Amino acid sequence: MPDPQVPPSPEGVPGAVTDPHSIEAREVAFPGAQAAEIRGYLARPAAPGTHPGMLVIQDAGGLSDHIQDITRRIAKLGYVALAPDLYTREGGPPPAGDMPAIMARLFAMSDATALEDLQGAVDFLRSRRDVTGKVGCIGFCMGGRYTLLLAASSDKLDVAVDCWGGFIDRATPDEHSTPTRPIPPLELAEKVTCPLMAAIGAEDQNPSPAIGERLRETLAGMPQETQVDVYEGAGHAFFADYRPSYRPQAAAKLWARIVPFLAAHLQDR
Secondary structure, three states, X not given: OOOOOOOOOOOOOOXXXXXXXXXXXXXXXXXXXXXOEEEEEEEEEOOOOOEEEXXXXXXXXXXXXXXXXXXXXXXXXXXXXXXEOOOHHHOOOOOOOOHHHHHHHHHHOOHHHHHHHHHHHXXXXXXXXXXXXXXXXXXXXXXXXXXXXXXXXXOOOOEEEEEOOOOOOOOOOXXXXXXXXXXXXXXXXXXXXXXXXXXXXXXXXXXXXXXXXXXXXXXXXXXXXXXXEEEOOOOOOOOOOOOOOOOHHHHHHHHHXXXXXXXXXXXXX
16 A cells, blocks of 8 residues: 655644654554454654554544554654554444444444454564564553453553543443443453553543542552553543643643653563
């Protein structure tokens, strides 16, 4: 597939890519569950060399311009970053702004299938000659939930960052579990074996700080590094610079924590 033009990040956002020539980015495809071809967006430093891999898992809006920009920002840090399109099987995301349609899509998606697609994405990264063999993961909202689920269900990750993963404690607002979402990720968190960071807005309700405290208690005492951080003055999606929920100070603070956390567990010393 041809390399698309790499646009710069919005001015002033944390980790902004100000030199588009420093990053290479293109559309890719990789095998997912049942050998289905899953679309994705791959970004890497333009300079030759090998780098750790990073999975960037979309929010409910899909593989949007914002998620692609975050993928390029991760690449700027020195990673080969892949954002899978988890809506590939559905032909793309629901209409932007149609929240009932988005929620219906989320609740209908199979956790088992999504996990196989994400494991395929990790395998795709590790198979590349420009990837060192270490792979981490970061996800936002829906993607934060899948980050926690992947970290608890697989030993494929070397580090994970869950950004306000919604519905980690139940399947839907009204149901604890469903056939497509049989076990809430929070109930599997004790199985996480890689270092894990979780970020929650103090004004968020899904996940709320109380749910974050339950996650912190579950992770306490584990041998690997874990941290659950609550960001004051911020609600859900406070890193999304294109939404009214964006909080520049909280976003900058989060980025300042993510960068060394990933480097400590992925970059060679």
